[in-house]
Amino acid sequence: MRLSSQTQSLTRFSLPSFDMTSGSKSLMWFRKGLRIHDNPALEYAAKNSTHVYPVFVIDPHYMKPDPTAFSPGSKLAGLNRIRFLLESLVDLDYNLKKLGSRLLVLHGEPGNVLIRCLKEWDIKRLCFEYDTELYYQALDAKVQSYALESGIEIFSPVSHTLFNPAEIIQKNGGKPPMNCLSFSKIAGDPHWLSSSLSTTLSMIPPVGDVGNFEVSEVPTVKQLGYEDIQEEEPPIFKGGESEALRRLRESIKDKEWVAKFEKPNTDPSAFLKPATTMLSPYLKFGCLSSRYFYQCIKEIEKEFKNHTSPPVSLLGQLFWRDFFYTAGFGTPNFDRMRGNKICRQIPWNNDDELLAAWRDARTGFPWIDAIMVQLRKWGWIHHLARHSVACFLTRGDLFIHWEKGRDVFERLLVDSDWAINNGNWLWLSCSSFFYQYHRIYSPVTFGKKYDPTGAYIRHFLPVLKDMPMEYIYEPWTAPLIIQTKANCIIGKDYPKPVISHETASKECKGKMAAAYELNKEKNGMVSDEDLQNLRTRVEDQSQVTGSRRLKQKLI
DNA sequence: CCGTCAGTTGGACCT
DNA sequence: CAGGTCCAACTGACG
Numbered sequence: 408m409r410l411s412s413q414t415q416s417l418t419r420f421s422l423p424s425f426d427m428t429s430g431s432k433s434l435m436w437f438r439k440g441l442r443i444h445d446n447p448a449l450e451y452a453a454k455n456s457t458h459v460y461p462v463f464v465i466d467p468h469y470m471k472p473d474p475t476a477f478s479p480g481s482k483l484a485g486l487n488r489i490r491f492l493l494e495s496l497v498d499l500d501y502n503l504k505k506l507g508s509r510l511l512v513l514h515g516e517p518g519n520v521l522i523r524c525l526k527e528w529d530i531k532r533l534c535f536e537y538d539t540e541l542y543y544q545a546l547d548a549k550v551q552s553y554a555l556e557s558g559i560e561i562f563s564p565v566s567h568t569l570f571n572p573a574e575i576i577q578k579n580g581g582k583p584p585m586n587c588l589s590f591s592k593i594a595g596d597p598h599w600l601s602s603s604l605s606t607t608l609s610m611i612p613p614v615g616d617v618g619n620f621e622v623s624e625v626p627t628v629k630q631l632g633y634e635d636i637q638e639e640e641p642p643i644f645k646g647g648e649s650e651a652l653r654r655l656r657e658s659i660k661d662k663e664w665v666a667k668f669e670k671p672n673t674d675p676s677a678f679l680k681p682a683t684t685m686l687s688p689y690l691k692f693g694c695l696s697s698r699y700f701y702q703c704i705k706e707i708e709k710e711f712k713n714h715t716s717p718p719v720s721l722l723g724q725l726f727w728r729d730f731f732y733t734a735g736f737g738t739p740n741f742d743r744m745r746g747n748k749i750c751r752q753i754p755w756n757n758d759d760e761l762l763a764a765w766r767d768a769r770t771g772f773p774w775i776d777a778i779m780v781q782l783r784k785w786g787w788i789h790h791l792a793r794h795s796v797a798c799f800l801t802r803g804d805l806f807i808h809w810e811k812g813r814d815v816f817e818r819l820l821v822d823s824d825w826a827i828n829n830g831n832w833l834w835l836s837c838s839s840f841f842y843q844y845h846r847i848y849s850p851v852t853f854g855k856k857y858d859p860t861g862a863y864i865r866h867f868l869p870v871l872k873d874m875p876m877e878y879i880y881e882p883w884t885a886p887l888i889i890q891t892k893a894n895c896i897i898g899k900d901y902p903k904p905v906i907s908h909e910t911a912s913k914e915c916k917g918k919m920a921a922a923y924e925l926n927k928e929k930n931g932m933v934s935d936e937d938l939q940n941l942r943t944r945v946e947d948q949s950q951v952t953g954s955r956r957l958k959q960k961l962i
Numbered sequence: 963c964c965g966t967c968a969g970t971t972g973g974a975c976c977t
Numbered sequence: 978c979a980g981g982t983c984c985a986a987c988t989g990a991c992g
């Protein structure tokens with residue numbers, strides 16, 4: 408199958424005519440997009456080249472063990488995700504070998520390594536998937552500038568997302584759409600919808616001479632310097648395209664389930680038979696093409712007259728992904744509060760002990776703690792469980808800066824995705840997109856709504872198995888003997904909640920209302936001094952200034 | 963007469 | 978579910 412010409416027109420660079428006579432070496436640079444199916448960059452590299460060098464560069468900064476981190480892993484990534492990435496690379500190598508090629512694993516700073524490759528291997532054409540993420544924007548600019556001045560052709564198609572974020576922003580008058588509905592209206596149907604995506608490649612030209620480059624196999628976790636960690640249970644995700652496609656087939660087997668899917672009705676506490684597809688880690692690394700996933704769902708929806716639709720349907724989930732990618736691409740300082748125009752400026756607390764309690768699953772709320780236990784164990788939690796713990800941290804009882812919570816997620820989640828993670832933290836901390844700060848999603852509310860039997864909590868904290876319901880949702884009422892038992896088994900202090908919901912709610916309301924005023928006044932851009940003033944003003948409860956409307960209501 | 967600005971209103975938004 | 982916030986569209990005073 409051929410990709411449509413439209414897909415290829417997505418490249419940001421003009422394509423010089425190709426000289427077949429001199430022999431042509433292409434370099435396929437893998438970063439995300441760790442797959443063979445629907446991989447326009449790889450397909451383009453394979454076309455008319457005499458040799459293709461499929462390269463992945465392992466950045467020690469990302470992969471090297473960091474013993475000072477709060478969980479096993481590197482400075483930037485938890486071990487779960489590192490392992491997932493390595494497995495994905497092994498699978499990619501395997502799939503490339505079936506097509507007569509192989510994966511060349513190199514080590515070092517990716518930009519420098521790439522430029523050395525282009526030079527030493529006399530590469531004429533560089534292919535890689537376009538990436539909207541800040542990190543890759545900077546990295547790619549460096550590599551591209553070398554390639555351009557050396558006359559190397561660059562092919563960099565958008566294939567990680569359904570739509571091209573830049574195009575969406577342009578269609579929307581230069582700004583990313585700020586809600587899901589307007590996003591889908593502007594996006595419309597993806598242009599490749601009716602064309603057939605390339606799902607198979609018959610062969611890839613052989614790898615050329617690698618000279619005196621040190622090319623390695625995909626390293627094991629152990630070779631990277633990680634101790635063999637005794638796992639009670641095997642990791643729940645196995646990385647790689649093969650596993651991704653297997654899971655995709657598995658989860659869309661029940662066609663009615665696909666057609667009737669409604670995200671808000673899925674149960675975050677379902678763990679034996681998960682309530683969602685759990686394909687997010689595969690989409691994150693591009694082991695699974697979101698466009699191929701889209702087409703599969705679309706096919707099934709055709710068979711049902713009244714299937715669900717975005718934003719709650721399964722397709723809707725892919726729209727949310729693109730929505731956040733677009734917002735992240737079009738918003739300067741998207742991953743920070745300061746200097747971020749769409750982010751409400753709030754004088755967050757800076758209590759490292761409270762943050763650590765949340766991060767280490769010892770808040771005293773079993774629902775919250777059970778979720779955090781799972782996050783550390785599996786590296787994955789249900790979307791609604793993410794809501795619970797994010798709302799808890801930023802608004803419920805702790806009121807800690809969303810950037811801190813974001814950092815913990817970014818490290819621990821196998822599917823941690825820069826745009827989606829930051830977008831959701833902005834959302835749930837009421838800093839952007841959504842602003843109903845008064846609606847405190849307390850662990851009590853969430854526990855009751857989503858886990859009426861307490862099964863989820865009991866599964867992850869087995870000590871609670873025989874505990875009466877009220878002790879699960881209100882642990883501070885538990886008799887000392889049960890508390891002690893829980894402490895012994897979990898090995899942590901199981902404290903009383905720090906602040907009652909009522910107090911937290913009031914405090915939250917005061918801060919958010921003050922932040923609203925400040926944001927209006929300063930048009931979203933505030934100085935450190937402004938924040939400091941706001942903080943002192945808010946902390947002095949007697950002088951809390953509510954919003955104008957709030958004041959009017961009081962009068 | 964018209965353009966500007968400040969203030970009001972009502973509908974849409976909500977993973 | 979309900980309701981705080983946002984954003985168009987509107988209103989009206991002013992020069």
